[in-house]
Amino acid sequence: MSADVIDLLAGIAPGSALDTVRALRVQARDNAQNSYLSLFAPEEPGDVSLRERFAVAAFVAALHGDTPAAPFYAGRLEAADAAAIAAEVAAGATSGPYGAYPAGPLSVENTPGLVFRVSAAGRAALGGKLAAALEHAHMLVFHPRDSSDAALQALLDAGWTTTGIVTLSQLVAFLAFQIRVVAGLRVLAAVPAGAN
Amino acid sequence: MADTTISQTGHNAPVAFTQAELGWLPWLEPFAETLTERHWAGLVDASRAKSPYFMLLVRDPDILQFRTKTDKDIFYNPNAGLPRAERELAAAAASRFNGCIYCASVHARFASHFSHRKEDVQRMLDAGVGADLGERWNAIVEASVALSATPPVFGAAHVARLRAVGLDDFAITDVINGAAFFNWANRLMLSLGEPELPSK
Numbered sequence: 296m297s298a299d300v301i302d303l304l305a306g307i308a309p310g311s312a313l314d315t316v317r318a319l320r321v322q323a324r325d326n327a328q329n330s331y332l333s334l335f336a337p338e339e340p341g342d343v344s345l346r347e348r349f350a351v352a353a354f355v356a357a358l359h360g361d362t363p364a365a366p367f368y369a370g371r372l373e374a375a376d377a378a379a380i381a382a383e384v385a386a387g388a389t390s391g392p393y394g395a396y397p398a399g400p401l402s403v404e405n406t407p408g409l410v411f412r413v414s415a416a417g418r419a420a421l422g423g424k425l426a427a428a429l430e431h432a433h434m435l436v437f438h439p440r441d442s443s444d445a446a447l448q449a450l451l452d453a454g455w456t457t458t459g460i461v462t463l464s465q466l467v468a469f470l471a472f473q474i475r476v477v478a479g480l481r482v483l484a485a486v487p488a489g490a491n
Numbered sequence: 492m493a494d495t496t497i498s499q500t501g502h503n504a505p506v507a508f509t510q511a512e513l514g515w516l517p518w519l520e521p522f523a524e525t526l527t528e529r530h531w532a533g534l535v536d537a538s539r540a541k542s543p544y545f546m547l548l549v550r551d552p553d554i555l556q557f558r559t560k561t562d563k564d565i566f567y568n569p570n571a572g573l574p575r576a577e578r579e580l581a582a583a584a585a586s587r588f589n590g591c592i593y594c595a596s597v598h599a600r601f602a603s604h605f606s607h608r609k610e611d612v613q614r615m616l617d618a619g620v621g622a623d624l625g626e627r628w629n630a631i632v633e634a635s636v637a638l639s640a641t642p643p644v645f646g647a648a649h650v651a652r653l654r655a656v657g658l659d660d661f662a663i664t665d666v667i668n669g670a671a672f673f674n675w676a677n678r679l680m681l682s683l684g685e686p687e688l689p690s691k
Contacts, residue, residue, distance in 0.1 A: 316664050319571055322564035323668060326557045333553040341551070360642030391641040392589050399506025404590075404619070435678045437641055440590030442682035444496040444518040457494040457519045458550040464682055465554045471641075472675035478643045479667030486650045488660060 299324065300331050301473060304363045305480040313484050327473065334466050342459030348466060350376050350421065351428050355470045357384040358436050364474045379420035383429055387411045391437030408438055427453030428463055435467045494520070502687040505592050508616035509688075510600045510609070513593055517684040521546035535559040547683060558675065565668045573658065573665035576605035577631055581669035582676075583612065584635040588620050591677035593686040598673070627656040634663075635670035 301324070307313045317324050335348060352368040357380070359365070369377055393408035411433035413426040421429070427450055434441055450460050499516040521543050522530070531537065533552025536559075539545040548555045566578050573581075579602035586595035599616055603609035614622045620636045623629065630652040638645040645667075653663050 312660065313664075316660050319661055320564050320568055320664070320668065322568070323561050326560040326564070329557040330554055330561060333557055337553070358641070362642070392639070394590060396590060397504055397506045401507060401590075435682055439678045439681040444498055446682070447518050448496045451494050451496065460519060461548060461550045461683075462554070464679055465548070465551060465558070468675045468678035469554070469558070471678055472671045475638050475643055475645075475671035475674055476667060479638055479645055479671065480664070482645055482647060483650055483660060483663055483667070486647045488654065 297328070297332060297336075299328050300367070301327055301476050301480070304367060304473075304477040306484065307480065311484075312487070313480055317480075327476070330469050331473065334462070334469060341462065342456045343462045343466075346373075346376070347425055347428065347463075350380055350425055351432050351463065351466060352470060353377070353380050354384060354387075354429050355432050355436055355467050356474060357381070358387060358433065359470075359474045359478075360388075362474050362478060364470070364477060375420065379417050380429075383413055383417045386414060387429075387433050389437055392439065394438035394441040396440060410434075410441075411437075424454040427455065431463070432467045435464070436471065499685055499687075503690070505596075505686055505688050508587060508592055508595050508599070510596060510603060510613065510616070512600070512689055513596050513686040514689065515542075515544050515593055515680065515684050515686055517543045517547045519547055519683060522550050529553070532556050533559075535563075544680070544684065548679070562672060562676070565665070565672050571661045573631075573662040573669070574605070576602055576608075577628070577662075578665050578669045579605060580612070580628060580631055581635040581666050582673045584615065584620055584632040585639045585670045585673035586677055587615060588636045588639050589674065589677040589681070591673075591681050593680045594673060594677050596686070630656045630658075631666055634666050638667060638670045639674055 349368060349371040353372055356362060356364040356368045389409045393406035395405045396402060411430055413429050418426040431446060431450055434446060447460060496518050502516060505513060530549050530552045533549045533555040534540055534545055535556060579598045582598035583595055583602050586598060595616060599612045603612045611624045615624060620632050634645060634649040634653055637649050650663060653666065
């Protein structure tokens, strides 16, 4: 049985206070781990290779700033991919959420921000299919409300299948969850009850 | 034939946050073949075979199954922690902040139903996550929003404010799980299709 990744990244030890807290939602805990396994140790990779899964994950995790998930996923990359991803992370770092709403009363809340495109060097190193995935992942991470059917068409045009896009979307969206649970629990562990 | 997207036109798209029951139209073809045992396990509830959203996600049945079971325990498990109304408030706040009109509609409606505070919930939808909802709800909304920022900016001050309004570590973990989960859900609902208003 694999170690629970959220516990590992949040530093939750067996028998600790937060171990007890997480045990109250054991289905959520176990199925967050099962989600991780189904994305990163799938029975069969199907339309998304393991290289693609970890490359996108390393990119997405690092875009979330100072999280132990970043070295965790980057550590699964070959050196050449790790270097290429690190360069794209440096170019893609920003803060969100931003983006546009459908035209109307919410338009006053429209917030411009970086529309990320992979560098020529990154595209050469990673290939066009993976480059398209990183561009889409950046939008999902920072400005998901800018999503469109055109963005999905760009993935199809780059060689993604419909089922591959579903897996890719789940992977990025799952990481947005996993990284936040880890972030939240790390803060909670560092501020024990009665400390304030 | 290569896969293509679906252009949705002619529907009545919402342009504001609402507690109305919205529909959702996919931009990619839902799964159209015969469902296997694995697909049914992915759907978890057989009734979800009627939903274009779940029928699209069921193309990867395993992650759908585990996503759904994670979701259900975070929001429905009645054992201790945060009252259901406030788990839904955390979900609605994350959705309002990220800009997911569909997700916000569902979970604002649930928050209203369980809290009987529909007007307060609507104020958050209308004015945004800075609306004054009273100290306890403000603390929950603020924490959910801080965790939803990318990168997250959730810190010790958020925990302190939640403790000050009476949340124990079980309840604070429900805020964390509820807001974090909607950072998953929002990104799927926003990026794979679009909402529509019910026909009059």
